[in-house]
Structures are given as structure tokens and as C-alpha cells.
Amino acid sequence: MHRGTGDLSGGGRAPFPLETNERFLIREHVMNFEKLLERSVKIHGHLCPGQVLGVKMAIWGMQLIGLDAPEAGRMKNMIVYVEMDRCATDAIQSVTGCSLGHRTMKFLDYGKMAATFVNLENGKAVRLIAREETRERARELFPDVEDRYEAQIQTYLIMPSEELFDVMPVRVTIPPQDMPGRPMRRVQCNRCGEYVQDIREVNRDGEILCKACASGTYYEKNV
Numbered sequence: 001m002h003r004g005t006g007d008l009s010g011g012g013r014a015p016f017p018l019e020t021n022e023r024f025l026i027r028e029h030v031m032n033f034e035k036l037l038e039r040s041v042k043i044h045g046h047l048c049p050g051q052v053l054g055v056k057m058a059i060w061g062m063q064l065i066g067l068d069a070p071e072a073g074r075m076k077n078m079i080v081y082v083e084m085d086r087c088a089t090d091a092i093q094s095v096t097g098c099s100l101g102h103r104t105m106k107f108l109d110y111g112k113m114a115a116t117f118v119n120l121e122n123g124k125a126v127r128l129i130a131r132e133e134t135r136e137r138a139r140e141l142f143p144d145v146e147d148r149y150e151a152q153i154q155t156y157l158i159m160p161s162e163e164l165f166d167v168m169p170v171r172v173t174i175p176p177q178d179m180p181g182r183p184m185r186r187v188q189c190n191r192c193g194e195y196v197q198d199i200r201e202v203n204r205d206g207e208i209l210c211k212a213c214a215s216g217t218y219y220e221k222n223v
């Protein structure tokens with residue numbers, strides 16, 4: 001659990017320094033950044049290091065594949081792969097408008113602070129990885145701030161994205177059954193009788209099985 005360290009919508013105290021590093025001002029159009037962070041904090045429920053990191057990651061990831069964060073609504077011409085189900089994922093969702101439900105956000109349970117942004121129109125894709133050193137930077141920059149979260153938030157706010165993330169140009173092959181749009185095939189599991197769509201079934205020696213029947217469930221039936 002982490003604590004909420006600030007509220008962007010109220011209070012007298014500015015939650016982050018408005019006088020930020022000049023490079024940062026030029027790179028990320030600070031007004032746009034603040035608006036996006038504010039929205040993200042509202043959706044996520046609190047200001048945390050993950051919100052700052054996630055918003056910056058999404059803005060830069062989109063810029064690198066030639067897209068701008070939408071004012072509102074969702075992106076239809078991109079897909080983002082997130083590698084961790086933590087705070088930053090909500091920020092990436094709020095900036096890009098990509099979501100699991102629209103099939104424009106894919107979750108890979110790697111436990112890494114990394115995400116890949118794919119432009120569906122030209123195939124351009126980059127994977128951004130949060131640098132481990134930034135945690136150390138927080139201690140160097142704000143040695144007097146006792147609250148580790150507060151120090152991280154301040155650090156991520158002033159550090160330019162080039163220093164926060166490693167950029168890995170990548171190629172992503174997206175199978176048709178993973179694309180947004182109408183569901184593909186729909187079949188019945190031979191064992192449990194439940195229906196499976198989007199080619200998620202498993203063919204085991206001619207027997208059509210759902211993944212749960214083929215490789216075990218995360219749940220146990222409670223009767």
C-alpha cells in the first residue's frame with residue numbers, strides 16, 4: 001500500500017514545483033503535462049510516483065511513434081502493451097485512452113515498469129523502460145525529504161523523460177485475433193461447455209478445450 005501524497009484539485013499547496021527544468025518545459029509542453037497529470041490523478045485516485053512516471057511515459061511514448069495525447073476520448077490508431085499492473089498503468093490508460101475493454105491495451109504480467117507503444121497506422125513501435133537509477137536520484141536531489149514517495153514524485157517531475165526512461169525501438173507483430181474489432185471465432189469447450197472467443201481455445205489431440213480446462217484454473221469451485 002502506498003499513501004496518497006497530494007491532491008491536485010484542491011488545497012493551497014502546489015503539489016509539484018511549477019518552475020521546472022527548462023528542457024522539460026520545452027520537451028513536454030508543461031501545460032499539457034499538468035492537465036494530463038491532473039486527469040490521471042483524478043481517475044487513479046491519488047498523486048503518486050506511478051502517476052508522474054506513467055503520464056510522462058505515455059506522452060513520450062506517443063510522441064516517439066508520432067502521436068499526440070488526445071484531449072479527450074481514446075486513441076483508435078494505437079495499442080499499448082503494459083508490463084505491470086500497478087499505478088503507472090492507470091496513468092498510461094488515462095493519457096492514451098487505451099484500455100483492456102477496447103482491446104487497445106494489452107497486459108503482460110512481467111512485473112516490469114515498462115510499456116510498448118505501437119502506432120497501428122505505420123507500425124512504428126517503441127518500448128520505454130523506467131531507469132532504475134531514478135530511484136537513487138530521488139535520494140540525491142531531495143536528501144531532506146523524509147517521505148520517499150514525495151521525493152520520488154518531485155524527482156520524476158523535474159527529470160526530463162530522456163533521463164527517466166530507456167528507449168528500445170521494437171517491432172511488434174499483432175495477431176489478427178488480438179486486434180480491436182468484432183470478435184473472431186467462437187467455439188464451445190468440449191469439457192466444461194463454456195464458450196471461448198477470439199481463438200483463445202486450445203486444440204489438444206483434436207479435443208477443443210478452454211485454457212482453464214487445458215491448463216488449470218485460478219479458481220476452485222466452491223460448492
Ligand SMILES: [Zn+2]
Nearest residue numbers: 048050051087
Ligand atoms: Zn498510485
Ligand SMILES: [Zn+2]
Nearest residue numbers: 189192210213
Ligand atoms: Zn473448459
